[in-house]
Amino acid sequence: MTSQTTVDATGPGDKAPAAPSDRAPGKGLRGHPWFTLITVAVGVMMVALDGTIVAIANPAIGKDLGANWSELQWITNAYFLALAVSLITAGKLGDRFGHRQTFLIGVVGFAAASGAIGLSDSIAMVVVFRVFQGLFGALLMPAALGLLRATFPAEKLNMAIGIWGMVIGASTAGGPILGGVLVEHVNWQSVFFINVPVGVLAVALGVAILLDHRAENAPRSFDILGIALLSAAMFCLVWALIKAPEWGWGDGSTWTFIAASVVGFALFAAWEARVREPLIPLALFRSVPLSAGVALMVLMAIAFMGGLFFVTFYLQNVHGMSPVDAGLHLLPLTGMMIVGSPLAGALITKVGPRVPLVAGMALTAIAMYGMSTLEKETGSGVMSLWFAVLGLGLAPVMVGATEVIVGNAPMELSGVAGGLQQAAMQIGGSLGTAVLGAVMASKVDNDLPGNWARAGLPELSPAQLDLTAQAVQQGVAPVPEGTPEPVAAKITQVAHDTFVSGMSLASLVAAGVAVAAVLVALLTKRGENAQAGAGVGHI
DSSP states (O other): OOOEEEEOOSOOOOOOOGGGGOOOSSSSSOOOOOHHHHHHHHHHHHHHHHHHHHHHHHHHHHHHHHHOOOHHHHHHHHHHHHHHHHHHHHHHHHHHHHHHHHHHHHHHHHHHHHHHHTTTOSSSHHHHHHHHHHHHHHHHHHHHHHHHHHHHHHHHHHHHHHHHHHHHHHHHHHHHHHHHHHHSSSTTTTHHTTHHHHHHHHHHHHHOOOOEEETOOOOOOOOHHHHHOOOHHHHHHHHHHHHHHHHOOSSHHHHHHHHHHHHHEEHHHHHHHTSSSSOOOGGGGGGGGHHHHHHHHHHHHHHIIIHHHHHHIIIISOOOHHHHHHHTTTTTHHHHHHHHHHHHHHHHHHHHSSSHHHHHHHHHHHHHHHHHTTOOOOOOHHHHHHHHHHHHHHHHHHHHHHHHHHTTTTTGGHHHHHHHHHHHHHHHHHHHHHHHHHHHHHHHHHHHHHHHHHHTTTOOHHHHHHHHHHHHHHHHHHTTTTOOOHHHHHHHHHHHHHHHHHHHHHHHEEEEEEEHHHHHHTTTOOOTTBOSSOOOOOO
């Protein structure tokens, strides 16, 4: 295990803290590891909540601002594009200028953009400020990991990452519940305004507590061409994944953007091998554990986010739950992530990441298989069981894969490593939604005509069948107004049966992805550079 030296670059008047054994408790908050963790957790919570809370507000936004479905999709897509494209570059900015500075700028910008969205009176303004949210969120997330890496000693880092992962998991799963309450009892603007006081708190804590440790050999220049090539390649890839459900996987536009992304990544790799201070040193990927950690994060996100995407439709449209009730039914998942993440951190510290990662992905595969058995009549108890198993499986993966990526990168590249971790998760989630969405669409298109005919329903024209299939893919029963009750009941039965069969196949594919991830997890090991820099605070 190699040791990296860090220097205090916070600014005049900030004295570098002594080593843990030399610093007495209660001697000040600045640089204290656990208070640092609390500070970054507040900022990360704000961004993680925003990833899911906005979906609940979309219908109210559309009604208030007169937006159509395509415009509402851009509320999500604009944010995701800006975030995914910027994460690695933002991590490099933190390595260059200090993670404390980039974290604080990210928090201020994210909170300000949130407030601006709440004041917006057009859908165009909402979309523009969602782009700014994504850009500032990209600054914040890798910086949080960089601060934890520099502040905590190796023997405590996994526990810190465990709590960090717990905050992300709980915030992501809790978004629909909080969003439902705010939209129902206040207004859609409150979903964004809530970020303002949270941001103020994070900034106040950050100014008082965060200490900026920088590696002595931190980068001193910018790889402008590398940033441009990577951003273009990431944009083309993410854009193709976002538009594939609309264009179709066989459409030339989809594959044009995918081909452009491949060319962009190839040009980026060729350039990085030549430049003196590359954006991402390719030697980083000579570490098999680090590369395995990135792949594992992608596969985990495909199985988790892609599989869970349909569960929200299942709960709300098949079981008829409100958004708040659907969120409450996901509490076993949230609860197991809250409990499991710190425990996973402690276990990984003791035995290393390989065994917990293998066990976590195996449990994820079992949970996704269990979710493939859900039916229309499945009760809350059975659903809760599989959601709990999924949360228990995800906890060690979230913690362990993050430790493997960040811990196997040199200290001076901790921001880039944090950006890689977040980018892998975002791309995996998008890939999972797109690929499993295609599986769902194919299954519905295949089964719907036969199910419709067997129910004795009137024959549909090709255009009507296409519209019906689009509704069924979301678990919606397309019952025309004025339809007699017996016919409406048959349409609902066919729609829900067909949706559940599609969700079952998508869940089985997600389980297969999780099984592949078990094999990848065997290649991981404890971070070779996990030793935090000298000068961490008192534990």
